[in-house]
Amino acid sequence: MTPSAHTAVGIVGVTKRYGDYVALRDLSLEISDNEFFTLLGPSGCGKTTLLRVIAGFEEISAGSIFLYGEDIGALPPNKRHVNTVFQQYALFPHMTVLENVLFGLRRLGVAEDNARKQGFEALELVQMSGLQDRLPAQLSGGQQQRVALARALAPRPKVLLLDEPLSALDLKLRQAVRLELKQIQHETGITFVFVTHDQEEALTISDRIAVMNEGVLQQVGESREIYESPSNSFVASFIGETNLLPVRDLRVDGARATCLLPGGVQFSFPAEGGASAGEGLLSIRPERLSLTSPQEGLLNGEVVDHIYLGTDVHVVIAVAGTLSLTARVQNDGAASIPDLGARVGVMLEAGAVRLLRN
Amino acid sequence: MAEQETQEQSSGEPSGERGIYEGLAYYLMAPAWVTLFVFLVVPLGIMLVYSFLTKEFRGGVIWEFSLAAYDQFFFDRGLFGDEPARIEWTYIGIFWRSLWQAGLATLLCLLLGFPTAFVIATRSGRWKFVWLFLITIPYWVNLLIRTISMKFLIRDNGPLNEWLLAIGVLDKPLHLINTDFAIQLGLFYSYLPFMVLPIYASIERYNFALSEAAADLYASRWYTLRRVIFPLVKPGVVAGCILVFVPSLGAFLAPDLLGGAKKFMIGSLIEEQFKGNIGNWPFGAAASMLLLSLVLVMLTCYALSQSRARR
Ligand SMILES: Nc1ncnc2c1ncn2[C@@H]1O[C@H](COP(=O)(O)OP(=O)(O)OP(=O)(O)O)[C@@H](O)[C@H]1O
Ligand SMILES: [Mg+2]
Numbered sequence: 001m002t003p004s005a006h007t008a009v010g011i012v013g014v015t016k017r018y019g020d021y022v023a024l025r026d027l028s029l030e031i032s033d034n035e036f037f038t039l040l041g042p043s044g045c046g047k048t049t050l051l052r053v054i055a056g057f058e059e060i061s062a063g064s065i066f067l068y069g070e071d072i073g074a075l076p077p078n079k080r081h082v083n084t085v086f087q088q089y090a091l092f093p094h095m096t097v098l099e100n101v102l103f104g105l106r107r108l109g110v111a112e113d114n115a116r117k118q119g120f121e122a123l124e125l126v127q128m129s130g131l132q133d134r135l136p137a138q139l140s141g142g143q144q145q146r147v148a149l150a151r152a153l154a155p156r157p158k159v160l161l162l163d164e165p166l167s168a169l170d171l172k173l174r175q176a177v178r179l180e181l182k183q184i185q186h187e188t189g190i191t192f193v194f195v196t197h198d199q200e201e202a203l204t205i206s207d208r209i210a211v212m213n214e215g216v217l218q219q220v221g222e223s224r225e226i227y228e229s230p231s232n233s234f235v236a237s238f239i240g241e242t243n244l245l246p247v248r249d250l251r252v253d254g255a256r257a258t259c260l261l262p263g264g265v266q267f268s269f270p271a272e273g274g275a276s277a278g279e280g281l282l283s284i285r286p287e288r289l290s291l292t293s294p295q296e297g298l299l300n301g302e303v304v305d306h307i308y309l310g311t312d313v314h315v316v317i318a319v320a321g322t323l324s325l326t327a328r329v330q331n332d333g334a335a336s337i338p339d340l341g342a343r344v345g346v347m348l349e350a351g352a353v354r355l356l357r358n
Numbered sequence: 359m360a361e362q363e364t365q366e367q368s369s370g371e372p373s374g375e376r377g378i379y380e381g382l383a384y385y386l387m388a389p390a391w392v393t394l395f396v397f398l399v400v401p402l403g404i405m406l407v408y409s410f411l412t413k414e415f416r417g418g419v420i421w422e423f424s425l426a427a428y429d430q431f432f433f434d435r436g437l438f439g440d441e442p443a444r445i446e447w448t449y450i451g452i453f454w455r456s457l458w459q460a461g462l463a464t465l466l467c468l469l470l471g472f473p474t475a476f477v478i479a480t481r482s483g484r485w486k487f488v489w490l491f492l493i494t495i496p497y498w499v500n501l502l503i504r505t506i507s508m509k510f511l512i513r514d515n516g517p518l519n520e521w522l523l524a525i526g527v528l529d530k531p532l533h534l535i536n537t538d539f540a541i542q543l544g545l546f547y548s549y550l551p552f553m554v555l556p557i558y559a560s561i562e563r564y565n566f567a568l569s570e571a572a573a574d575l576y577a578s579r580w581y582t583l584r585r586v587i588f589p590l591v592k593p594g595v596v597a598g599c600i601l602v603f604v605p606s607l608g609a610f611l612a613p614d615l616l617g618g619a620k621k622f623m624i625g626s627l628i629e630e631q632f633k634g635n636i637g638n639w640p641f642g643a644a645a646s647m648l649l650l651s652l653v654l655v656m657l658t659c660y661a662l663s664q665s666r667a668r669r
Binding site for chain 1: 570573576
């Protein structure tokens with residue numbers, strides 16, 4: 001059961017309890033070498049707890065943790081060759097930027113000239129050269145974040161843990177730093193374990209994503225896989241937006257499937273074989289639905305709401321009174337967007353519908 | 359000085375609010391200034407003046423300028439004052455002894471007070487206040503009564519010795535009373551909370567994420583304590599040391615009651631000069647002024663060394 005030496009971080013059956021509360025439940029996960037790995041989940045799902053468990057700040061209640069094949073479960077944080085970029089940066093306020101960056105190198109016993117060389121390299125990597133003699137209090141939030149990153153990178157850890165390091169930055173800066181992070185990961189070849197609750201951030205930056213909810217791992221996969229083939233309704237609705245339709249009597253017949261929607265509405269749609277019969281949840285992304293005239297639609301209903309998104313508009317359609325569907329329509333002038341109260345038909349192509357079993 | 363460092367530690371916070379109170383500052387400070395002036399500056403002025411007056415036998419002063427008090431402190435001119443002046447070591451010796459005793463008491467308070475404060479500050483909410491309350495409970499009782507109780511506890515046939523004899527640790531009573539150890543015990547017991555409370559307050563403000571960051575960057579616990587925690591809580595440690603050292607230096611209850619009359623310290627020496635009919639007011643005032651100058655010189659040296667270290 002021991003993960004191989006090529007697995008950067010191996011988490012095997014880890015459970016973490018705080019008293020009666022279970023923060024992580026029997027979690028197993030393998031993070032590969034040189035990977036940008038993201039932990040994604042809603043607030044309180046245990047992302048920080050998992051990072052702290054890897055870093056060694058929390059003792060686990062059960063299971064084991066491996067770093068490149070070595071069992072590190074019993075090692076204190078200062079004996080684990082991983083570094084953390086803390087959510088609130090936690091820079092040493094009485095030390096200059098350079099002293100902060102050299103802290104880890106000096107503790108590792110790196111000779112002073114080498115330490116300084118590596119320290120300056122790290123500062124250059126995060127574009128903070130020139131500010132090395134400032135105190136943290138004399139830096140802006142974004143600059144502090146960069147120093148925190150340089151401080152954690154300087155000792156060249158095997159794995160870098162980042163706990164929502166971008167959450168204190170404004171949107172524009174966040175998008176820029178996000179790309180830089182990806183770049184730095186690529187250049188240094190260090191395995192990054194990145195925590196966020198921002199799904200867009202996770203999708204754009206990661207090689208692979210682990211989605212968590214209430215201490216339980218929901219799905220692990222590449223961005224595309226997670227978005228297009230969610231394994232359950234939680235993942236489907238947490239990543240992006242989706243229409244979830246509970247269905248009965250699902251029958252697949254060649255390239256077509258039929259089923260019964262709530263309220264007894266018969267629904268027939270193009271399917272890409274393989275989907276088996278029975279009950280379940282259909283997940284349809286709003287951008288995969290298109291609007292036509294009521295006669296041509298697979299389903300038809302009445303427009304009850306518009307949600308303005310800028311480049312697109314979400315059109316909410318009530319079908320047979322009990323069901324509501326959201327379609328994403330491109331905002332290319334008022335003409336293409338049906339008025340409130342208009343009757344419209346809903347179309348979709350093969351592959352737009354995904355059946356979830358739960 | 360201590361405040362200055364505290365501000366630096368938290369200078370990340372916006373200082374905009376300060377502006378609103380700027381104009382009011384003088385009015386808000388007025389009560390403190392008036393109190394300090396009436397009850398500190400004026401009495402000190404009186405002491406200063408008295409130290410340069412001539413002594414009246416049986417206490418009191420004659421309003422005539424004289425340097426006799428200071429002369430008596432530093433020089434020995436024989437019994438009738440007609441021999442050539444030699445340095446008088448008695449009082450300098452008492453000062454030296456007092457400095458040494460106060461320094462030792464401060465060190466003991468620090469060694470025990472720091473861990474105590476650390477443990478209290480890291481307890482969860484409710485326990486913090488229970489512990490702080492327990493630490494301060496004895497201080498609801500007057501210092502004199504506490505010191506007398508201590509004397510009663512540690513005397514040769516007191517409860518401590520009786521107990522130690524009863525359980526067979528000793529076969530004859532331990533002689534504690536009228537020793538330097540007893541003085542240390544008294545000072546330590548009297549001033550420990552003045553060490554614990556300011557240190558507690560600064561550890562309370564300390565961000566423990568910094569300790570985690572240090573551990574994450576391969577620092578041992580001991581290194582983290584010395585190089586991360588200690589520098590950041592130093593303002594509290596300095597405040598605690600001053601609050602223990604200064605009153606220990608001038609203490610007279612513990613030395614008098616526990617150390618016995620022979621073990622003179624500055625506080626007892628000064629107190630002697632103002633009571634009974636062997637008193638010498640100008641000499642007492644002069645010794646007080648010398649003590650005050652000594653403390654001021656030491657604090658100034660410390661402040662200078664700090665501001666130099668910062669540059
Ligand atoms: N020291 C603790 N004692 C008790 N419960 C805790 C402790 N630390 C965390 N928890 C609980 O564990 C759960 C997971 O917390 P965690 O900090 O890992 O969440 P998170 O996923 O990082 O959330 P966020 O996105 O808000 O940071 C939460 O419900 C939290 O209340
Ligand atoms: Mg968190």
